Amino acid sequence: MSDVEQRHGGERDGSLVDVVRRCDLILTCGPGGVGKTTTAAALGVAAARAGRRTVVVTVDPARRLADALGLAQGAAADQPHQVPEVTRRSTDGELWALMLDAEKTFDRLVRSQSANRAQAEAVLNNPVYQAISGSLSGAQEYMAIERLHELHVSGEWDLVIVDTPPSRHAIDLLEAPDRLVGFLGHPIYRALTVGQRTFAKVTDAASSMFLWAVKRLAGPQIVEDTVEFFRSLANIEGGLRRRAKEVSKLLRADSTAFVVVSSPRAEAVGEAGHLLDAVGEKGFPLGGLVVNLIHPLPVALSDDDEGLLADLDDGPLLDHLAWHRELSTLALAERREIEALEALAADAPVVELPLLDVDVHDVEGLVGLASRLVERADPPGSS
Numbered sequence: 001m002s003d004v005e006q007r008h009g010g011e012r013d014g015s016l017v018d019v020v021r022r023c024d025l026i027l028t029c030g031p032g033g034v035g036k037t038t039t040a041a042a043l044g045v046a047a048a049r050a051g052r053r054t055v056v057v058t059v060d061p062a063r064r065l066a067d068a069l070g071l072a073q074g075a076a077a078d079q080p081h082q083v084p085e086v087t088r089r090s091t092d093g094e095l096w097a098l099m100l101d102a103e104k105t106f107d108r109l110v111r112s113q114s115a116n117r118a119q120a121e122a123v124l125n126n127p128v129y130q131a132i133s134g135s136l137s138g139a140q141e142y143m144a145i146e147r148l149h150e151l152h153v154s155g156e157w158d159l160v161i162v163d164t165p166p167s168r169h170a171i172d173l174l175e176a177p178d179r180l181v182g183f184l185g186h187p188i189y190r191a192l193t194v195g196q197r198t199f200a201k202v203t204d205a206a207s208s209m210f211l212w213a214v215k216r217l218a219g220p221q222i223v224e225d226t227v228e229f230f231r232s233l234a235n236i237e238g239g240l241r242r243r244a245k246e247v248s249k250l251l252r253a254d255s256t257a258f259v260v261v262s263s264p265r266a267e268a269v270g271e272a273g274h275l276l277d278a279v280g281e282k283g284f285p286l287g288g289l290v291v292n293l294i295h296p297l298p299v300a301l302s303d304d305d306e307g308l309l310a311d312l313d314d315g316p317l318l319d320h321l322a323w324h325r326e327l328s329t330l331a332l333a334e335r336r337e338i339e340a341l342e343a344l345a346a347d348a349p350v351v352e353l354p355l356l357d358v359d360v361h362d363v364e365g366l367v368g369l370a371s372r373l374v375e376r377a378d379p380p381g382s383s
């Protein structure tokens, strides 16, 4: 049997127990659909059971998971709700959960950075702001981080865990604060925020082309609203920049941990690999790597077995054998992908989670996953 075959799919190589006990901020990030939300919730369960008062910020959880976390109530879902079923199972800890509402978070950010109510209302009531605040490129990512900052500075929590949105590129999250500052420094933005008289004289080709195009496509009112929006935003620009810097520093603190989640499929591994590189390059602390949805490696067939099965006639047994071979090939390919990822995780713990038969959608399922995330694998030779 090869080394790869000996290391069975679903075995755990590490543990996130130190991250869950020590950190005060955890962000789960990774490619789409690999289990970021599920991992964030399971880490929350593990932390509560380790005695910590924990809040998990979820982004668009699957419905049944939202129900299990008590987040189906709609309007107030963006405020922390206790998850009594988890708190009850924890000696000192508590689990609370909320659902990210990017627009409401953006509104609160505008209010907190405005000098007065009128200044805030000018931004909030602008039709352009209302149209773009939820859909601005990177806004979801930035607001997930902003929410984390809000909860962290409230001083109410031992640990804040933030799940991240299904981005086209997982790396968007890391770049969100810098992107906001970059946007505020963009020539079009600068041209749009200068005073009325200067604005009339602006000859910057890019901004006049931009305005001409907007006018053609959407009509003059939109142009006025747009210019007005950028001007009102200029009042809070200093505050936004300061906040982006604070957030950027917070994300690099020793007590923060990024947990990269991936599946062992080649496409996800490629993206998670880029993300791991970027986390290191940009100086974010890597708390660990979770490889989720791993197919179990079927029992290997001996030469004798192969001999016995060589001349099967068509029928269920032959079908079963073909399925066994396919699954073995898939599971072995996954092992190779996992090894490539592990090499990129450097010294950080790597936790491997099997593809389970059922969706993880209730507290019971989360408790099971939580144990797998924080248990240490037995050292070789112990029993």
Ligand SMILES: Nc1ncnc2c1ncn2[C@@H]1O[C@H](COP(=O)(O)OP(=O)(O)OP(=O)(O)O)[C@@H](O)[C@H]1O
Residues within 6 Å of the ligand: 031, 032, 033, 034, 035, 036, 037, 038, 039, 061, 062, 164, 165, 166, 167, 292, 293, 353, 354, 355, 356, 357, 358, 359, 360, 361
């Ligand atoms: N180990 C597992 N075994 C079986 N099902 C799982 C496992 N982990 C997660 N799932 C299921 O996979 C689905 C996707 O998980 P989840 O929503 O956590 O992924 P995500 O990375 O947050 O996705 P998105 O990028 O869309 O936000 C869910 O239905 C979840 O219950």
Ligand SMILES: [Mg+2]
Residues within 6 Å of the ligand: 036, 037, 038, 059, 060, 061, 163, 164, 165, 166
């Ligand atoms: Mg998700």
